Amino acid sequence: MNTVEKWGLFEVSLKGPSAGNPFTEQSVSATFRSKNEIVTVDGFYDGDGVYKVRFMPSFTGDYVYETVGSFPEAESAGDFTVTEPTGNNHGPVRIANTYHFAYEDTTPYYSVGTTCYAWAHQPEEVHKQTLEELDKGYFNKMRFCVFPKHYIHNFRDPETFPYEGTPVDNSNLTEENFSYFVDFSGNNWDFTRFNPEHFRRMERCIVELQERGIEADIIVMHPYDRWGFSVMNREQDDLYWNYVIARFSAYRNVWWSLANEYDLMRAKKLEDWEHYADLLCKKDPYNHMRSIHNCIPFYDHTRPWITHCSLQRQDLYRHVEYTTDYRTRYQKPIVWDEIAYEGNIDMGWGNISGQELTRRFWEASMRGGYAGHGETFMNPEDILWWSHGGKLHGESPARIRFLHEILTQTPGLGLKQGPGAFDETVAVPDEMIPVTGYEIHYYGFGRPSFRDFVKPADENWRVEVIDTWNMTITDAGVHSGKFRIALPGREYMAVRLTRV
Amino acid sequence: MNTVEKWGLFEVSLKGPSAGNPFTEQSVSATFRSKNEIVTVDGFYDGDGVYKVRFMPSFTGDYVYETVGSFPEAESAGDFTVTEPTGNNHGPVRIANTYHFAYEDTTPYYSVGTTCYAWAHQPEEVHKQTLEELDKGYFNKMRFCVFPKHYIHNFRDPETFPYEGTPVDNSNLTEENFSYFVDFSGNNWDFTRFNPEHFRRMERCIVELQERGIEADIIVMHPYDRWGFSVMNREQDDLYWNYVIARFSAYRNVWWSLANEYDLMRAKKLEDWEHYADLLCKKDPYNHMRSIHNCIPFYDHTRPWITHCSLQRQDLYRHVEYTTDYRTRYQKPIVWDEIAYEGNIDMGWGNISGQELTRRFWEASMRGGYAGHGETFMNPEDILWWSHGGKLHGESPARIRFLHEILTQTPGLGLKQGPGAFDETVAVPDEMIPVTGYEIHYYGFGRPSFRDFVKPADENWRVEVIDTWNMTITDAGVHSGKFRIALPGREYMAVRLTRV
Structure with a gap:
């Protein structure tokens, strides 16, 4: 008998056609049933003639499932038993008491986040260092991107690309000639054919975070792009969103950040974001956390699909001090995902002291909000935690962990x-x-x-x-x-x- | 032939009656004439049968004067010659280029202020220490009060009182039982009889500042009172204002601060402040700087009698950062006279670091505003610069002097x-x-x-x-x-x- 933990990931793997374009020409889905729930989810093509359907059970006990699809082998059935959760498995994080979070088993979750935008795309050595730092228990949420990042300190190609094809030449890119306005010609992608290896790398990261009790705040879209991933058309975007949702939803520690700095994605309009949100609400049966992060203007966080406010500071001097105001305005948890990083790069969003970042964490937390860390120290290897992960050099992480210990002593769900x-x-x-x-x-x-x-x-x-x-x-x-x-x-x- | 420097103080002394109440029953005034100006000013009774009239000439050359008054000896006449100014005598400070200051001889004046509210009322030893600190050239403006101060760290009686009479017993006052709500009974003052010695102490301070190139920002009224000086009636207030104006106006370095924290003076209404301002505009022939300082709500700094905005921070986190906004709103110089003090007392207005106070000075100055210093370190003698003067213990004064050096290198009148x-x-x-x-x-x-x-x-x-x-x-x-x-x-x- 197959068994899986409650809130664990149950996966059905099916052989199927590899000819043509399985990503667009084939489909598979499954319905999972127990006495407490019936859930139908889409599967996805994982390459090499393998199709998968994933499911996260919310109840213990016996389940049966049936798969259907566009090819004969897609029809299958089976059963499994869901056992009690073990270890640090408290289920997905949910909103609790309007402004706070708790795991589904009601254990309070006090968010102390960090950001390593492109850690999923780094070489193994850097990846290992990142995990070693995460092992120290400084953080319980990490923001990171599905798509690779093009930006200062980020000109190296990622280890894998999300699509089949070839990237624009990066050999002439320098900090000096970096521009926000990019010519995407020179890329050669088939936006109808995903590279499963890229997504498996993402999933490995999600699991590694899960093992460490860290929520994976996945940034599905972002503007820092030289490959054209930020300017795909609606059909291409939908294919991408469906693929991402089918692959990642069943991981209990997934949070959806529709975008980082959505307002810098000039090709996208308000109706696009609402469309993706709608798709996400329909296709993610587990109702993972959903947010959308700004550069300058806030998205309208009163929208019902937004579970919590993922905010960037609006002012150099006063920002987390507005936590109480924003709680009142939005009636949702206030998560300050970007309040400047500890470091010494040239830009003001990345050169505050460890003292100042720690102060911002406290100011946010004492008002019943939550804050996020990042680190941007110049170094000869040009490996900056904020994007690559790697080693931490700053003084704030230990203080953030100390703050978290104090937050866990809160009577009730939050402050x-x-x-x-x-x-x-x-x-x-x-x-x-x-x-x-x-x-x-x-x-x-x-x-x-x-x-x-x-x-x-x-x-x-x-x-x-x-x-x-x-x-x-x-x-x-x-x-x-x-x-x-x-x-x-x-x-x-x-x-x-x-x-x- | 008598001589006096341009912008110096010319004083006529007259013998007269000492019987009855010379402060209310006698009067004396004088008219000073040269080819460039004719100025009539009130004199004042200085005790011991001596009446004085003071004048600050604004032009070089020959002057004549005539005195008149309510007693026979008040009629006199004389002449004197006004010579070129010498040393650091640049004349009174004037508004220049809307947002800035210059001395009357057009030398730019970049204000870097400090506050020693009650330094004029301290024992000689403390007074000497204050002067030694001022000799170091950290500051070029000082705010201080005519009336003594009743407040935490300020329970000792002043060296002199402004009126004849006896003060309330202060022997039971402690930091613990301090209250803003004071019972003024227990005082026994004759509000029609000034104590000239008290005002001579003030004048000595004005001159000591003048010698050091420091503007005397005189706080005429304030709420921190256990003697009833803040709750006198209109007639008593007018007597006081007239006396102060007659005595102090002829000192070129005088600035008038109508009040410190006017909004805490519960006995005074808007019409009172406008009345004092009117009186000041009529009676001070030299048009010294005029301002009124808030605790919480700003006075309406667009009022035409206000020469510059004397501001206290409105928020713990962001204040001098509003300098540009307030320049736009008020179209006057922005002087941040209270932006918290370097120190470690319990209250947030008196426990920021030297780094933070210096940062606030720079933030204000780089926006074309001006800032003020104060210092509030706990110490066994309970002598805090902010009120008593004495010794400086902080790190900001030297940095403020350094900032001033840089400001003096500004091309033109200001930033x-x-x-x-x-x-x-x-x-x-x-x-x-x-x-x-x-x-x-x-x-x-x-x-x-x-x-x-x-x-x-x-x-x-x-x-x-x-x-x-x-x-x-x-x-x-x-x-x-x-x-x-x-x-x-x-x-x-x-x-x-x-x-x-």
Whole structure:
């Protein structure tokens, strides 16, 4: 008897024709049934006469399935048993309490993301280094692209291309002559024939992240392109979206980011994005997270298909500080996927200090939002975490992990900004009326030498001083009434109060 | 023959009655004439049967004067000669080119201010220390109050009081029981009888600042009060305003700040402020600078009597970054008199780092605004520069002096924000079309390792790398066309380009 874990991936593999163009001329689908669900999904052609259909069961117990398709061998049937999840398998991430996330098994998920746009397209050595860094548990979400990236620091060809064909010559590309306006001639692609190897590389990455408890925030489209993947026509785009959905949906840790910087994709219009969203809602039976990320103008995050706001800072100086405003406006989780990266490249989106990036994480998190990391240090190998992965050089990852530890101690599903003085950000449990007796007062770049607190005389509050940079939590005793807490007069301090 | 420098202070002293209440029952005034001006000003009673009339001549050459008054000895006449100014006497500061300042002799004045609210009321030892710090040339404007200050860290009685009478007992005041809501009973003042010694202390301070090339930004009213000076009636206020104007106007370095945090003076209404402004415009013949400083809501700085905007930050995160917006809105110089102080007290307005305060100065200055310093470090003597003066402990003053040196190198009268990338603040000369060939690119908390510039191929630009924190200016050569300037990948760097 076949078995698979609940929220695991069950795959049916079928032999079929390899003649002609199986990607466009053949089709296969399957229906999976148990007493709790009936799910029909499309399969896909994986090359070499092999067709596959994938399924993620949401219930334990016995399942049967039937496959059908355009070729005789597509008709098949079978059964399997779904067992209890094990290890770090908590199911896909869902929205919880409007502004937060939880795994489907109700375990809270506090997002601390990172970005390695093109890590799936790097040589094995870099890939291995990336995994070693991810093993350290700094992050639990990663944003990365299906298509390769053309941009400064990104002129090398990817290890694989998504289509059959040959790419434009890259030998004359330099940082100096980089332009956003690209002539796509010189490429020779068959947009009707995918390169399955490319997608298998993506899937390997998804699984590697899954094994490490990291959500795969997959960027399906993006503008940083010299190959023409960003200017395909509607028919080509639909073929691509269907292929991606058929291949990736059954991985429980998949999130869909329709685009990175959608507003820079000049060939796409609002109706295109709504069309892809519609397709995704129809074809992904698991309702994975869906978002669309801006460069400058936000997409209208009130659209019902958008599960959470994937935001880029709008201003050099103030951005995550708007978290509470955007929660109110959009009534969805606020995820700051791009708030500048720790590094020292020339551009302002990639040269802030580890202190400043950590501060931005805290400012976002204390307001009941979530933030994303990236790293862009100049180095002789020109391997920058933000795009390639590789080795981390910065100081923020360990601090982000420390923040995550504190977030996991939240009573309930998440935080929100509570009342406070003008010079502090106060986080309280995100309940209608917080009754839990839990507050974190964060002082950011302020350097108070002490703070006074007032609590009812008949309540006891445990006080801890948190050094968010030096990653220490110091017991400051149990207090009632009016009391003063000494602080070191340094930046990046917080005080946590818990009623006992 | 009497002589006085142009913009110096000429004083006529008259003996008169000391019986009754000379402050309210007697009056004296004088008219000063030369071929270029005729100025009539009120005099004042200075105690001990002595009346004085003060005058600041605006022209060289021969003057005559006549005094008149309510008592027989008030009638007198005389003459004097006004000589050319010497030393650092450039005359009073005036508005220049809408957004900037220049002394009356047209020497540009680039304001770098500081605040020692109550320095005029401190013991001699502290006063001496303050002067020693001011001798170092960090600042060219100081904000300070006529009335003593009641506030945390400010419970000691001042050395002198402005009125005859006795103050409320201060022996039970502590930081813990400090309240903004004060019971003024317990004071016993005669608001019709000034204490001339108090005002002579003020004048000594004005002169000490003048000798050091520092403008005296005198705060005439303020809310931090336990004596009732902030809640006098209209008649008492008018007596006070007239006395202050008669005594201080003839000092060339006087600026009038109608109030600090006018909006916290609950006893005063809009019509009161407009009334004081009207009185000031009528009675100060020299048209010294006039402003009014907010806590939260700005006063309407478009009012014609306001010469420049004296602003306090409105937001913890973004404030001086609005300089260009406020220039546009108010069409007046933008002076950020309160943008938080370097220090480590508990409150957010007094615990930022020297780096952050210096950054705020640069952000304001590069946009064609001006900023003010203050310092609030906890210390065993409880002497904080922000209020008492004394010794400076911070790192920003030397950096502010360095910024001022750079500002004095501006071609023309001032800077404004020019076009630039999203991650830099570019300062250019404040001309309709800057033709001077002068740019400062400031990178704030960004840490670029290099920046690319493009200039016409037929122009030569001298490039200097400015480390605003380490206070160095490094020659980076002369360049044309497209060129790259290496930077250290540290915060607080700037690049200056000058066409040669």
